[in-house]
Amino acid sequence: MTEMPRTSPRDRYDVLIVGAGHGGAQASLSLRQFKFAGSIGLLGDESEPPYERPPLSKDYFAGEKSFERILIRPAAQWAQRQIELLPGRRVTAVDAIAHRVTLSDGLQIGYGTLIWAAGGTPRQLPCPGSGLSGVHAVRTRADVDAILSELPAIQRVVVVGGGYIGLEAAAVLSKFGKQVTLLEALNRVLARVAGEALSRFYEHEHRAHGVDVRLGVTVTAIEGAHGRVTGVRLADGTLLGADMVIVGIGIIPAVEPLLAAGAAGGNGVAVDSQCRTSLPDVFAIGDCAMHANAFAGGARVRLESVQNAADQATVVAKTLVGTGESYHAVPWFWSNQYDLRLQTVGLSAGHDAQVVRGDPAQRSFSIIYLKHGRVIALDCVNAARDFVQGRALVAQGLILPPERLADAAVPLKDLVPAAAAAAG
Numbered sequence: 220m221t222e223m224p225r226t227s228p229r230d231r232y233d234v235l236i237v238g239a240g241h242g243g244a245q246a247s248l249s250l251r252q253f254k255f256a257g258s259i260g261l262l263g264d265e266s267e268p269p270y271e272r273p274p275l276s277k278d279y280f281a282g283e284k285s286f287e288r289i290l291i292r293p294a295a296q297w298a299q300r301q302i303e304l305l306p307g308r309r310v311t312a313v314d315a316i317a318h319r320v321t322l323s324d325g326l327q328i329g330y331g332t333l334i335w336a337a338g339g340t341p342r343q344l345p346c347p348g349s350g351l352s353g354v355h356a357v358r359t360r361a362d363v364d365a366i367l368s369e370l371p372a373i374q375r376v377v378v379v380g381g382g383y384i385g386l387e388a389a390a391v392l393s394k395f396g397k398q399v400t401l402l403e404a405l406n407r408v409l410a411r412v413a414g415e416a417l418s419r420f421y422e423h424e425h426r427a428h429g430v431d432v433r434l435g436v437t438v439t440a441i442e443g444a445h446g447r448v449t450g451v452r453l454a455d456g457t458l459l460g461a462d463m464v465i466v467g468i469g470i471i472p473a474v475e476p477l478l479a480a481g482a483a484g485g486n487g488v489a490v491d492s493q494c495r496t497s498l499p500d501v502f503a504i505g506d507c508a509m510h511a512n513a514f515a516g517g518a519r520v521r522l523e524s525v526q527n528a529a530d531q532a533t534v535v536a537k538t539l540v541g542t543g544e545s546y547h548a549v550p551w552f553w554s555n556q557y558d559l560r561l562q563t564v565g566l567s568a569g570h571d572a573q574v575v576r577g578d579p580a581q582r583s584f585s586i587i588y589l590k591h592g593r594v595i596a597l598d599c600v601n602a603a604r605d606f607v608q609g610r611a612l613v614a615q616g617l618i619l620p621p622e623r624l625a626d627a628a629v630p631l632k633d634l635v636p637a638a639a640a641a642a643g
């Protein structure tokens with residue numbers, strides 16, 4: 220177990236970062252990269268040094284990568300960069316006037332600038348039995364280690380939630396030979412993040428791998444005996460036997476201390492284009508930051524992706540060293556399920572047309588999303604070249620004839636100059 224010793228914090232840091240995940244770690248590294256010379260405290264409530272979260276539902280879960288291989292930096296490098304790791308500590312209150320946070324043990328730490336990078340906590344099923352033993356989330360290394368320790372003794376797993384995390388977990392569990400049922404309340408998986416064609420493709424893939432995918436179903440209770448889960452009750456009365464339940468139904472942004480301190484927000488803390496909150500000298504980044512995103516038509520969104528956390532971290536670091544820039548990065552994301560590598564660029568929500576490029580039956584294709592004729596996003600399945608080349612189409616919001624986009628024989632990059640000229 221890679222745990223960090225619990226060092227005593229200083230009384231005050233020039234920059235105090237709360238949350239030692241993707242955003243917090245990147246903020247500290249970027250500050251040093253941009254020659255920030257002040258003191259940096261990187262405080263988080265997990266016991267490990269910063270690690271990558273995506274492998275938790277992919278290769279770390281599958282036992283294909285050790286924990287050491289998913290560390291964001293080797294443990295010794297933090298001290299070498301004069302970044303003080305403060306693991307195993309939780310901030311419970313922020314005093315924005317006094318520039319001070321209070322920890323769960325009552326300790327107080329002052330700051331010059333506070334960067335809030337606290338991510339979110341997994342949403343729990345709002346039904347009886349959700350606290351039974353054998354009911355798990357997949358958010359932290361501790362969550363996954365708990366699942367892995369129980370797995371040898373269990374056979375039937377019910378996964379609740381057909382988003383990326385639920386689907387990735389189902390893929391790994393089926394690879395382990397478990398009997399997997401995946402429940403989704405809506406009428407298709409990935410409904411919130413992708414178009415219907417992609418949803419149907421993944422439903423088919425999971426079923427072909429033996430996963431029992433059930434759509435439009437609602438969980439009304441987790442049933443148990445002697446404190447441990449034994450089954451999942453659905454709204455139509457069906458009882459599914461289960462030795463384990465994995466819940467992947469989204470997160471609640473971890474922003475209570477900031478909102479209690481008076482920060483504007485609600486579903487996340489509101490930030491401007493440089494990730495400033497409404498509190499003086501307090502920034503917020505990553506999963507918990509609600510920002511106006513150019514690729515969502517300027518709508519205020521929270522993006523839950525490594526790209527967003529890392530790019531917002533860099534914006535804040537640049538702002539603090541005086542070379543500030545606004546956040547306008549093109550969103551991207553990936554998901555690995557079975558031998559399928561999905562890479563997405565842009566945000567497809569609000570699309571009014573889609574083009575399928577390539578043949579889903581060949582398990583290598585892209586779906587290109589359009590809004591008012593403009594390319595707004597691509598979902599690329601085993602199609603890395605489309606992902607790389609499609610970025611420019613999204614970044615420039617190009618208007619292209621659907622039949623040209625659909626022609627997989629023509630590389631997407633060949634469409635860019637002609638279209639840019641036409642648009643210009």
Ligand SMILES: Cc1cc2nc3c(=O)[nH]c(=O)nc-3n(C[C@H](O)[C@H](O)[C@H](O)COP(=O)(O)OP(=O)(O)OC[C@H]3O[C@@H](n4cnc5c(N)ncnc54)[C@H](O)[C@@H]3O)c2cc1C
Pocket residue numbers: 237238239240241242243262263264265272273274275276308309310311336337338339357358359384473504505506507522523524525526528551552553554555
């Ligand atoms: C299983 C899984 C798979 C994923 N797969 C992908 C993927 O394939 N691609 C992708 O782009 N993204 C993926 N993501 C999303 C990505 O990991 C997140 O978007 C990213 O980690 C967000 O970074 P963050 O810094 O905002 O939050 P986190 O990385 O969650 O870090 C926040 C940290 O703050 C801590 N914390 C919270 N409250 C407090 C407090 N009050 N005091 C102290 N510490 C606190 C938390 O415990 C946590 O350690 C995945 C996420 C999960 C859980």
